[in-house]
Amino acid sequence: RTKFRRAMNETDNEAQTKAIDSLLNFETVKYFGNEAHESQRFDKSLARFEIASVKSQVSLNALNVGQAVIISVAMAVMMLMAANGVAYHHMKIGQFVLVNTYLMQLYIPLNFLGFTYLTLNQGLIDMEQMFSLLRVDHEVTDKPGALVLAEHGAPAEIRFEDVHFAYNPDRQIIKGISFTAAPGRKIAIVGPTGSGKSTISRLLFRFYDTTGGAVSVDGHDVRDYTQGSLRGAIGVVPQDTVLFNDSIFYNIAYGRPGATVEEIEQAARFAQVHDFIVSLPQGYKTKVGERGLKLSGGEKQRVAIARTILKNPRILILDEATSALDTHTEQEISAALRQVAFDRTTLVIAHRLSTVTDADEILVLRGGLIAERGSHAGLLAMGGVYAGMWAAQQVESEDIALPEVAE
Template sequence: MKSFVSYYKPYRGLFYFDMFCALVVSVVDLAFPQILNFLTDGLYTQDADVILRSLWIVAVSLVAMYVVRYGCQYFITTWGHVMGARMESDMRQDLFDQMQRLSFSYYDKNNTGDMMSRLVSDLFDISELAHHGPENIFISALKIIGSFVLLMTINVPMTLILLAVTIVMILFSLSKNKKMRAVFMDNRRKISNVNKQVQDSLAGIRVVKSFANEDIERRKFEHSNLEFLDSKQSSYKIMGTFQAGNNFFTGLLYTAVLVSGGFFIAGGALRVTDLAIYALYIGIFVAPIDVLINFTEQFQKGFAGFKRFLEIVRTEPEVRDKPGAQPLKNVVGNIKYSGVSFAYDEGTHVFRNIDVEIGAGRTIALVGPSGGGKTTFCSLLPRFYDVTAGSVSIDGQDVRDVTLKSLRSAIGIVQQDVYMFGGTIRDNIAYGKPGATDDEVVRAAKDANIHDFIMSLEDGYGTSVGERGVRLSGGQKQRIAIARVFLKNPRILILDEATSALDNESERHIQLSLEKLSQDRTTIVIAHRLSTIRNADEIIVMSADGIRERGTHEELLEKKGLYASYYNMQFEGLED
């Protein structure tokens, strides 16, 4: 609750005035029966002339009162919602910022569709709760307490009967409330599963269609969709019992008033006119109870959404700046892995006790079977994951002692699986250096041998790449990704099978560009095409058992070990 209330702080002025307007609305509504009582028992018992002379004062006063109520109601409806929308926006920003901070390990375990659900639909319900919650509770409490006090002034025994029925009504509501909380949380989980299924299916739509598996995807979606439907039906059944039960008790309230009123009138303890005023206050007493009953559904939805919101916001990133971390400055590029071990899950080690030293400006290549830990080895350098044991250092500084921003700014990465952001080709190249000039973007594209292709397009650098770069070939996307790194111009390069998606001719051009980029920079290359790493200063052969071999291309061939067997398989004995 403290976390929720903290989002009101920037809008305290709006909130307090909203509550003031709610107070005015409540006072006006409570005043009308009293005004009616005053007129029927006082003014309207006078002579006709007195009544007629006073009517214009009554009319002007009532109109003025309702003009004020109109203004207050307008503020509540308009600016109250604006306040809720602003709070929703703040929460969404905080949630997105937290998602940017979370480590790779979090995304390894959680689905994008679920996070989208928390970012969009959950926060909408929270916004409605933020606006209507305090306002509904405040107005309803004022009206219930105010009307109850005024009812006591009319007839105490009758009001106590009313209170007894109301207490039973509250106990019934509380019992149903517990069940509603559980079912609305289940609603959130089930709609999240629907979003997961949609995101998964649409992201892989080309694979779906290439295998003609549309029916399978439809059945998978139907399953999660029907689960959500079942959950919604359960919630509606509970809501039906809840609302119908409370309407029944509302009917009992009116019944109690009419029966007890008749009893007290017969005994001379109550006047008929008092019963009429009493009936008006009953309406004011019951209306906010109905509001609170209806608000319960909204509260449970918002409460469930806020709990899911906090689950992410309170998640501590596994990889973050340590207190007192300093920026990594004047990077030379000396890299050292000392006794490094790593495991994604406890007990499942990718490798143990790795010792590797890479001098500034040197190029090392990592080769070996898939699952041998090559990509993981590289991921430890920019701290996408932290080592389980040992240390990784750059220029003698442990990477855990420097700020993440400065560390990752010093490292350029070209991955096998290239991601293109929505937007233009220029936007995607400039991602390597936000604020880059057009000349810098063009120079980077030329270095990556993609400039001529871009200029052959109708819109040139302004050409849209489509979602995930769907309008570009694999090789074109790879070269744009390489252009990003040219533009970033880092001291350390990681090339994770950067030429794997290219045809032979493109690979030749790109290899020349990469060799140019690698000059005087420390470079780590992951490659399956051994032809691309012949000139590496050192080749390290990794497997599930750790480092198996290391040396230059010629030295490893002479050893006739694992590297030589890979090389012969690719270039000499492929057909055999």
């Protein structure tokens, strides 16, 4: 029966995966009007699960019936033999009863043992996938006796020394980047899509280990720290903000569980979202829905900023933190972020160059390398890649700002 049970588990996982995938991406399903397609796709998976489940159940019933028949027939034969012995005076009535008692004492444990083995074997099959996950080696692990990085306190120093990295050996993403972010300094990283901007933040956060070179914080390689303490010292405002299906209060408090109500409200004020929250009928108790679908993109991003502010990290990473905001709100948030980043080492990953003009140093990435570096004014004076990007975005802004003229 093992193959039937394994097939049932695999088809069940397949069906549930398709259901979760379509539910999480419900907006895309509705954009393309593919509700019927998703329903048919799920129905086909359920049909395969049904076939496998029926085979498993039928084989189980056959096993139980077969086991019961074998034991019952064996007992009947032995009792007939004992009865024959009584009929021909080879056995007495008391011996007949004794044989029956012995058989009953033997039959019950054997029957119980069969069901116990069945249950254990079925449980092992059901846990196969869990065991396979446990056998997978961690790509990122803590060293024995790893150091603990202070999560709060003075700004930290960040150093990238000839860093190389590739998700796949045949596709190099980072090809030798070196820079230093002194304590309290603001470093901006800009460049075209695919140049490796977000990969730098992932390496600092140690989602991955470098394939060459080293990333260090406060003079120690990030691989020398425990992952928990390293990530506790870094706050990230990501481009793609994901919120939990809970209240706004819970989502902000997630930055530092146990924070007081006053601290949470203060973080919301810094992120320019407190007034919006109190204007809602349920205030901070308002549910945000799955992945924050009941909030606009700008509102979600401001909640994420408040969550990071509440964490109070030594290192701040802003990954397109104002990408979903209008110009007016972006200016307000940028002013708040400058205040928050004042006593922190900050890495700003940006596409809109207008958000990084106040950075102490701007790194222009191109093809996994630093093509240019310097201040905003200095890079414009160079007339290179950065100046070209700046000019293109200025023209784009002017085109958007021009009113439409009727012909």
